Amino acid sequence: MLKESLVFEDGLGWVTRAVFGDPGVTVAVGDDPSATVRYAVIPSLAGARFLLPLASRRVTAASLLAYNALRPPKVRAGRAAVGMLARFGLLGLTKAPILSVHAREPRELLAAFLAERLGVDRLHAAIGIRPPDPHHKPTLQLFDDRGRPRGYAKIGWNDGTRAMVRAEAATLADLPASGGFPPAPRLVLHTQWHGREIAIIEPMPRTVRRIRRPDRPRLEAMLAVARRGGPATPPRPVTELLTAWRQRATGADPRIHAFIDALDTGQELEFGDWHGDWVPWNMARHRGRLLVWDWENRAAGVPVGFDLAHQAFQTALSTHRRPAAECAVAVDEALREHGPALGLDAAGQRFVADAYLVELWLRTYELSGGGAGWNPKLHPALLDVLATRLPR
Template structure:
């Protein structure tokens, strides 16, 4: 039996406002463990307590601790617990991979108690009150076990579940939309995955197996990745051929076109927004022509893997059409500096400029078009942030008002 943690005075816990959330219930916490458990264990017929109760409907080990929770491991069996840690471990950074391998070995040997990880005990009045049971029925499985990732609370984040059967075999990857913004993102990804092209160098993606709703949540279940996927080498190197295949949907290049439609769409999306963004859009209203196409929308190294000599690419929730070729290149540069190195938006914008100078010519972009794509990408990114804020997701403090300040230095009015 794993270490039993106290049921009261849990650090980071607030007095719950929901009468269904009792004292000691992790759903009353304000940290990542709190928001994820509120999203996943939302049914009023479910109670969650901190402490190991062998009679619970399901039990989870909290890795590594309550106050630094990163992962909820299902304790259905040694096989399932170990699989939750070891599946796709080749995609992890070396340090994370080593840690998961070590804990997975303990789980397989029945020695997970040595980690002294606290346990969440979940009781359900009916099996269907639990999301994993609901998804098992929808997918025609007798039973599914959910390994649940924990991220810091953020209105833009979506809880994710890795689903395993009783043998520890991966059966799917579920994304949970829980507010207007994230529900829209889940719907968008479901629609995109149903319509992705094949061939022409277009990178394959895990397919959609279920799109459903549960307790006000929007849910997309995506098929497991092949077991042979591996972490990409040289993650900072842009995969330009694959970017172009996405932009062209696996077809030939499109002829240069005016940006009139893009500008018009931006103006519609910016309705009611900070007046400054309208000035920046006006500054980009030019007679310049360039190739327009699709973009993945979140092209970053951690959304792709090596598979059969090519790329496997996932997380298509931000895909859209009619944007300048080069947006995915700009996004990889910006987000790598922002997320990996924690640098401010102004430095991320410089990284965009540098990436476009180095690789833009291979995408058909001369110096003038490189600058346009960089500025246009920053406008697009701010508009996305604005739309999420209006969908109940709140502002991303890394991007607002910082992106407007950056644009003010680049597009003076």
């Protein structure tokens, strides 16, 4: 039986509002064969992780099985099992709830708009569900009627996430293709739709695989990114970085200004680019090379070593669920072990660690100002961590 349209308040809620929250479009729980599109909610309404398009057996199965080799073993096994059920028309055995989406006109749906822009008859969107978070964006895997991947769409829905989508689109148009620079899936389309900023990235090769030993830093690739595939550059004073930080911190908690001042020690370091979100789940291996995606946080003019610090911090935070203080310790350990290979002596390692924590807090501050709210894992915890590390 079809229930009336509901307003969800969890991860399912913010994603459905971002993707289907337009006049003329309603989302209801229950299987309505007359709906414009229908989705299975995997595994449940309360624990939703994935919206599975029910366009056809082929499309439904492809949504679960495409790039499954990139998933962690437990997730891979679960998706493979449900994918086989979908392929044989037995998805009903999962008893997954159904969302029925009604649109006054099919073209009012985002997938129809993107199909028109890409010049294909139809696109079907498999939609990932993540908990509400200051910088999360809805992500759509796009498939054609034959179940072939046609792209991966990111949706910017507020000031902060719209800026991130624009930044990734610009970055992908300007990445080097030599000098050991890791290849990245290219940009297919950058467009806007009903106040959303949308970037579609090309599908990855079907033969991509998870990287082995994900905690091991790929130092050569990090240096290639930092130097844009070129040679090392001479060290220079950190003054310019600190000046830029002070401008970014205008109106922020006074403590961050004191921490920036504490880093004004006359240090000289090599500067370059950084990926900005260098973590194992943003990379894969393909034909002996490292493939790296999610370039939305790429920036120039940072000390070499920021990507190493970020991998250590975010792996501890997201994979091992450690508090910010322990994540900072993981940064120190990574820089002590691998910093010399990046040209960092002991003083440089300490500066990069502290500077990375300042940069991470500033990013959190900027996202909060963009309408996304504060990330409770990082604020005020990072300020408390910096207070133990930097004299004021």
